[in-house]
Amino acid sequence: MTTAEASLQRTSTVSTRYATFMSRHASLVPTFAAVLILLVLLVGAQVQFENFLTPGNLSALLLDNAYLVVLAVGLTLVIITGGIDLSVGSVMAFTGILCASLLSQGLPAVVVVPIMLLGGGAIGLLIGVLVQYFNVQPFIASLAGLFLARGLAFVVSLSSIRVEDPAILWLQRTRFTVGEWYITPTGIIALLVVALGAVVMQWTRFGRTIYALGGGEQSARLMGLKVARTKILVYVISGVCGGLAGLLLTAYSGAGYPRNGIGTELDAIAAVVIGGTLLTGGTGYVLGSLVGVLVYGTIKKIISFMGAEQAWMQIIIGGLLLLFIVVQRVIVARSQRRT
Amino acid sequence: MKRIVRHRLFWPVVALISLIVINTIARPQFIGVTVRDGELYGALIDILRNSAPLMLVALGMTIVIATRGIDLSVGAVMAVSGAVALTIIDGSPDPEGVGTVTIAVVTALAVALVLGSWNGFLVAIGGIQPIIATLVLMLAGRGVALLITEGFITTVNSAPYSFISSGYIVGLPVAFLIAAVAITTLALLERRTALGVLTEAVGINPAASRLAGVRARGIVFSAYVATGLLAGVAGILYSANIRAADANATGQFIELYAILAVVLGGTSLAGGKFTIAGTVIGVLIIQTLESTILFLGVPAAQSPVFFAIVVIVVVVVQSPQLHAWVRKLARSRQSANTDAPQKVKVAS
Numbered sequence: 031m032t033t034a035e036a037s038l039q040r041t042s043t044v045s046t047r048y049a050t051f052m053s054r055h056a057s058l059v060p061t062f063a064a065v066l067i068l069l070v071l072l073v074g075a076q077v078q079f080e081n082f083l084t085p086g087n088l089s090a091l092l093l094d095n096a097y098l099v100v101l102a103v104g105l106t107l108v109i110i111t112g113g114i115d116l117s118v119g120s121v122m123a124f125t126g127i128l129c130a131s132l133l134s135q136g137l138p139a140v141v142v143v144p145i146m147l148l149g150g151g152a153i154g155l156l157i158g159v160l161v162q163y164f165n166v167q168p169f170i171a172s173l174a175g176l177f178l179a180r181g182l183a184f185v186v187s188l189s190s191i192r193v194e195d196p197a198i199l200w201l202q203r204t205r206f207t208v209g210e211w212y213i214t215p216t217g218i219i220a221l222l223v224v225a226l227g228a229v230v231m232q233w234t235r236f237g238r239t240i241y242a243l244g245g246g247e248q249s250a251r252l253m254g255l256k257v258a259r260t261k262i263l264v265y266v267i268s269g270v271c272g273g274l275a276g277l278l279l280t281a282y283s284g285a286g287y288p289r290n291g292i293g294t295e296l297d298a299i300a301a302v303v304i305g306g307t308l309l310t311g312g313t314g315y316v317l318g319s320l321v322g323v324l325v326y327g328t329i330k331k332i333i334s335f336m337g338a339e340q341a342w343m344q345i346i347i348g349g350l351l352l353l354f355i356v357v358q359r360v361i362v363a364r365s366q367r368r369t
Numbered sequence: 370m371k372r373i374v375r376h377r378l379f380w381p382v383v384a385l386i387s388l389i390v391i392n393t394i395a396r397p398q399f400i401g402v403t404v405r406d407g408e409l410y411g412a413l414i415d416i417l418r419n420s421a422p423l424m425l426v427a428l429g430m431t432i433v434i435a436t437r438g439i440d441l442s443v444g445a446v447m448a449v450s451g452a453v454a455l456t457i458i459d460g461s462p463d464p465e466g467v468g469t470v471t472i473a474v475v476t477a478l479a480v481a482l483v484l485g486s487w488n489g490f491l492v493a494i495g496g497i498q499p500i501i502a503t504l505v506l507m508l509a510g511r512g513v514a515l516l517i518t519e520g521f522i523t524t525v526n527s528a529p530y531s532f533i534s535s536g537y538i539v540g541l542p543v544a545f546l547i548a549a550v551a552i553t554t555l556a557l558l559e560r561r562t563a564l565g566v567l568t569e570a571v572g573i574n575p576a577a578s579r580l581a582g583v584r585a586r587g588i589v590f591s592a593y594v595a596t597g598l599l600a601g602v603a604g605i606l607y608s609a610n611i612r613a614a615d616a617n618a619t620g621q622f623i624e625l626y627a628i629l630a631v632v633l634g635g636t637s638l639a640g641g642k643f644t645i646a647g648t649v650i651g652v653l654i655i656q657t658l659e660s661t662i663l664f665l666g667v668p669a670a671q672s673p674v675f676f677a678i679v680v681i682v683v684v685v686v687q688s689p690q691l692h693a694w695v696r697k698l699a700r701s702r703q704s705a706n707t708d709a710p711q712k713v714k715v716a717s
Contacts, residue, residue, distance in 0.1 A: 114500070167638055170638060170680065174677045177674070178674060181675070292621070296504065299504065300508060339516065339519075342516075344515070345516075348506065351508060355505070359497060
């Protein structure tokens with residue numbers, strides 16, 4: 031056997047392996063595409079600006095988008111069940127301003143943080159109950175949550191409140207450094223949420239029930255899965271994530287502001303979709319959403335490097351969203367043809 | 370009596386009338402309409418005028434929702450059309466000229482039409498879920514508007530342009546007349562031709578209606594185009610009212626209020642049956658509620674809380690689960706009261 035033949039055979043097995051892998055893991059393709067786009071963006075930016083891929087810059091990427099990572103994780107769970115949560119941005123603003131207001135009244139951070147998480151969870155619970163027990167479409171139920179949280183944020187305070195609590199500011203100011211790399215406690219929290227989300231989705235009964243629910247609610251119910259409980263819990267988790275994001279954002283900006291996060295729900299949805307989660311439910315990965323947020327953050331950074339108008343941000347994100355929707359559509363159409 | 374109560378516009382009308390009654394009791398001048406120089410003034414007239422942009426957007430939304438769709442991009446389309454119109458007026462040598470304003474308005478509407486067609490293309494021909502397809506433009510549209518205004522809030526002083534929003538013709542606000550024309554046109558198109566029935570058919574069962582020979586694609590496509598056009602008009606009204614094009618604030622949350630108005634009016638988000646009169650009443654309820662909240666001295670920024678409560682009450686009252694639960698409750702009471710015949714009579 032000549033070497034040429036051997037190599038030919040190897041490439042053919044590689045390609046068949048690739049084909050089998052792709053057909054078995056078709057749902058991973060959009061996430062791979064997102065990783066690819068992230069790499070292209072990073073390398074392209076490095077070629078263009080030369081000082082882009084510095085440890086400081088990359089560390090800042092996580093720091094600047096920690097709140098969005100947390101929101102995206104919660105939203106991923108909701109979207110995989112086939113629902114949607116529009117309230118996340120408003121919940122973040124509400125809990126953020128609540129945190130600042132309570133701290134300024136002299137309450138210690140140990141009390142305030144659980145209140146924030148509970149506040150977010152309560153709004154999530156409201157949405158979940160409306161969706162599950164009153165058959166309200168998730169879009170409308172979470173719309174009510176959006177209005178409620180946004181209004182409550184303004185009820186707490188009409189203007190921004192500075193935060194001077196050392197414990198909250200510690201989350202942001204502390205930097206654990208390795209060489210020139212650094213990570214703040216906010217970044218660690220965000221990564222922990224991602225890790226927790228990924229483990230729960232992959233290896234727990236609850237996580238698998240979420241996938242089953244998104245694949246077909248009727249089938250999940252007939253299989254004897256606890257549909258009602260899971261569905262409500264998913265919205266509660268998203269609300270708690272909103273509360274946690276409020277904490278991270280408050281620490282990041284050093285103040286609570288009731289106008290924070292207008293339109294953040296759209297950024298979060300875009301990040302989740304770019305990360306490869308199908309809006310129809312059933313497929314998606316928490317880690318993919320992390321990649322989606324990083325793509326979002328990198329584009330933002332590139333735009334600020336270019337000194338271009340921030341308006342381009344919205345246009346590019348819109349365009350990317352479209353691209354991913356088309357990619358997903360093709361994949362879904364293909365897998366339907368196969369079955 | 371039972372027929373009136375059963376009518377699907379009964380509860381929206383009751384809500385609107387009770388809001389007006391509450392307002393009139395709280396401040397008697399609310400109901401009054403004064404005539405000055407042959408022009409009507411008063412709180413009710415203000416509501417009619419201020420509701421015009423929302424009315425236009427909600428009308429379009431009704432048709433889109435009837436086809437089982439949704440259009441999230443209306444606020445962004447408003448921002449773009451306002452930005453286009455004001456940038457043209459701002460850049461022209463004669464901002465006061467009627468010709469300039471006409472060109473600006475026509476161009477803005479043409480752009481809105483293009484944006485509407487884009488949505489229609491994605492949904493009807495691309496077959497993409499409406500929420501996501503219109504989300505693209507919702508995100509990108511404001512960026513486009515910001516690029517048009519170059520990141521600034523363009524302000525202009527143009528009497529003919531302001532006239533569109535604050536002027537009067539035959540004693541009535543122009544904005545209200547524009548909304549009225551839109552309502553009439555749409556009602557005639559949808560209810561005096563087969564278009565309305567076909568739209569409902571597409572919304573109730575797309576596959577069956579296609580098999581029955583309905584051109585579902587064309588109907589869905591034109592629904593988004595119409596919504597884009599109406600949102601464009603709304604953007605012009607909005608920017609004429611504040612005499613400025615603010616790419617971020619124009620039409621913020623209007624898609625949500627428009628959806629709320631449609632749902633309040635009794636059109637189901639599941640698609641199919643729709644009612645234009647219901648949407649009109651829904652918009653008026655929202656505008657009256659807004660005016661009530663302002664009158665109560667609540668800061669405008671806090672008003673979403675009230676709307677959240679309204680949304681929750683409306684969806685819970687409409688939900689079949691609650692109806693089933695109430696019926697069960699009534700039945701169990703009835704069976705418990707078999708010894709007391711008078712009470713049974715009351716219950717039935």
